[in-house]
Amino acid sequence: MKKIFKLTLLIIPFLVSAAAFSQGIKGKVIDADIKEGIVGATVTIENTPYSTSTDLQGNYSIKLPKGDYKMSISFAGYEKKIISVIVPATTIITLPDVSLEEATSTTQDEVLVVVGSRATEGRGKNETTAPIDVVTSEQLQTFGQMDLNQILHFLVPAFNSNRQSGSDIADHIDPTSLRGLGPDQTLVLINGKRFHQTALIGTFGTRGRGNTGTDLNTIPVGAIDHIEILRDGAAAQYGSDAIAGVINIVMKSTVKEITANANAGLYTAGDGLISNFNLNYGFKIGEKGFLNITGEVLAKDKTLRKADKQYETTNSVPRVLFGDASYVNSSLYLNSEIALSEKTKFYSSGGINFRTTDAQGFTVEAGSDRNVTSVFPNGYEPRIGSNIFDGTLTIGLKTKTSNGWEIDLYNTYGKNNIKLSTLNTVNPSQVLFTNVKNQINFDAGSYNLSQNTTGLTFTKNLDNVLSGVNISMGSEFRTDAYGIVAGEEASWKRYGTDVSVAGGAQNFPGIRPDNALTASRTNFGIYGDAEVNVTNSWLIATALRYENYSDFGGTVNGKIASRIKLSDAFSLRGSLSSGFRAPSLAQVFFSSTINDVVTEEGSTTAVYEERLLARSNSPVTKALGIQPLKQETSLNGSFGFVLQPSKDFSLSVDAYQVSVKDRIVLTGEFSATDKGLESTFNSLGVVEAQFFANALDTKTIGLDVVGNYTAKIGEGTLTSTLSFNYNDLTIEAVKTNAVLVGREESFLGRRERSLVTYTAPKYKYHAIIDYKLNKTSLGVRLSGFSVMDLVDYNSTNVAPNHYDAKVTTDLMAGYQISDNVKIVLNGSNIFNVYPNKQLPTNTETGGMYEAVQMGFGGAFYSVRLKLKF
16 A cells, blocks of 8 residues: 555656647537537547547537547447547647437447546546456347346356345345455446445355345346446445446437337246336437436246256155246336536436346145145245335536536435245244134345435546646545344244244244344545556556445555556556455344254154344354454456457457455354353354354456457458456455364355355356348357356265356347337357256255356247337
8 A cells, every 4th residue: 555655656746747738629529410519529539648528519629739640539329430630730720510420339449438437538448457348238139138137147257147046035136246256346336326235135055145236137228328347446446345346337328219129038948938128218408418218127937947857756856846036127217417507517317126026935845844734735835025126316416617627526325125025835833823824925024225425526637747647536425224124923923832833934934023123334435546648658547545434444445557558559457456345234234033943863853943143243253252344355456468450359368366355254054052152042042043254365366358350241240259257266264263163164164165166157258259231130159157066055965066167059130120120039048058957955946956157047039129219
């Protein structure tokens, strides 16, 4: 950190060595159809640091040294234009108006990314100091996947998301991972502003166990202009959670058109029907404002992947109805700007999402101690239902002062509420010891999380300092709130005193009143960063951030990054940064009690037992010498190069290392029979307990490779992309103490370690070829997944569940029927590839497959109708 301070001080003298230019260019950018100025168009002088954006009338001006230049003009929804300009000495020349035509689609290279930088103008993705993936709106809707998590899973190798099954609430909200780290170690932004996480915390065998993540599927795909994925640590720039990287979702700002997509698809197994419809409309507000609004409905039926007969005949199938959950996901999002004056604008973005989900639980046979035959004579298939609300809204004011400072004042509010129900099940003690004999559906309670962030940023571009300097500073104040609401009494209570009778709704008991609470905390942060173009070829970026949390104190983090252009075709880039992640309120305050009926070995008598997931700083954690949760800390380093000898070919290679100390995980289970714990466990009335702890130090070493090539073949255009991620996460240390000596396997056993190290495949790649000829488009995608080995919960099994490396194949064929209508046929995983089969009694899911690699749906075919007016 001291080195970062010193380097920042070394940069300061450069900032006072300004040299002014008295020559340059000015002009206007207009819409080719309506001949009006375009607000916010980007004007960039290629191969230089000089750029600006158009004002409320579409005007621009740039001061430049004498010379010949290529000037590019771009704006979302329009075709990029490049023109040649000659700047004479001592003269500001006025160029003819530049007319931009509406674009049919936007390419990755045309997008100027803003994530990872507070420069007043964006940069091309190959001009940045760290690797950034750009996913355009066209790419989001090219192949057959329809929800955002699955789309990114099959587009970006460093991003992973598998639909869970048999993981309780995680079946309803898919966990995600970037660079193999936890779901809560990636920060998500919408239009550059922090997006809230969910109230979910994974507690079973799900990927991201013990983590709280962000639900990307609340955001309608039809509302997205493009997505920027920064694969680099950025906590010094954005604060907590940005250890693995940042995902910035940029919303559409197009006007004058209506676009609609209607999709439907089915698995070849004959189930899992998915239907999707989205509608996007943008229109002007006043002369220079706009409102873009999107509505979307995405519905999916359940899938059923029954175990082979050999497992059924042995009566060892824990889940007869194993597969994906069903859901209906409805969203309404908007993005708008309104000009209040020549230099001031009001903006807002956000939306609401409603989701209802139905997931199958584990089979309960007729003779089980969890059953009452008078209610279910043949046993039952319990289910977990959810009603999830998610909403976010950002409002803000941007203005530019007369001396060039751009000021951004904003407030972002987000909320996630998960209301749960246990369906088609029974509380045996209720039937036997109360007058209620037939209740089979229960209100299980709810979890909720809200976040409010208020921020103020000052940014200035100093064109005349060195070869261009951008400085930024600001502050944020955030309030987080977390709540747990108890379920109805019958969902959790054991009636009567018979210890052989199970209590609470079976499969998923409700939340108990003693687990319910409300909690909150505040956070204040200040930051500053600078991007210095020392020369036209050498860029240095620095950032420094201080944050103070009301519950555990302050932290300081810094970052330094650089890009050196050794030629027009070849650049080196690298970064070094420190980072942190504050423990989520769910990790600090979540607790639950799980009911069970167990017949001990050698006994024929069933006994009702309760297992506790204990809150941080509880009697259990104190008895084991576990300290209250504190922040995770990280050190990120990356180094790579970009090769771009022509506009048709580019290659980027970036190596990275991410070291994380004090990672928070959910431990294994401790028993009431453990010496020294008897009195604590007995006082709580539980036989087993687990908890969250800063238990691990990990190190991740990886490599990202991305290559793009475009060529004219005949009358058509061939575009190809090869992207590859290698990611190796190792556990460097397990944080035990004197009390835990001899209890290391209970604290963090093979299974718990396996769930951390195999959050993502060791390697993953996507090879995509797309060919466009007149009205026809054809595409093929190969996705490869490495070997994976998962340790199951049965400690007697020495060998892990092994999954061989697999490759899936997707096809796409599209035809432009008219200017307004296009039809696309998709085949996903056309060769019906599945992960290796496993013994269902040894999997976390209770089925023959686990949530790994390409998932367990099999081949899927769909049709898409795209409309534009």
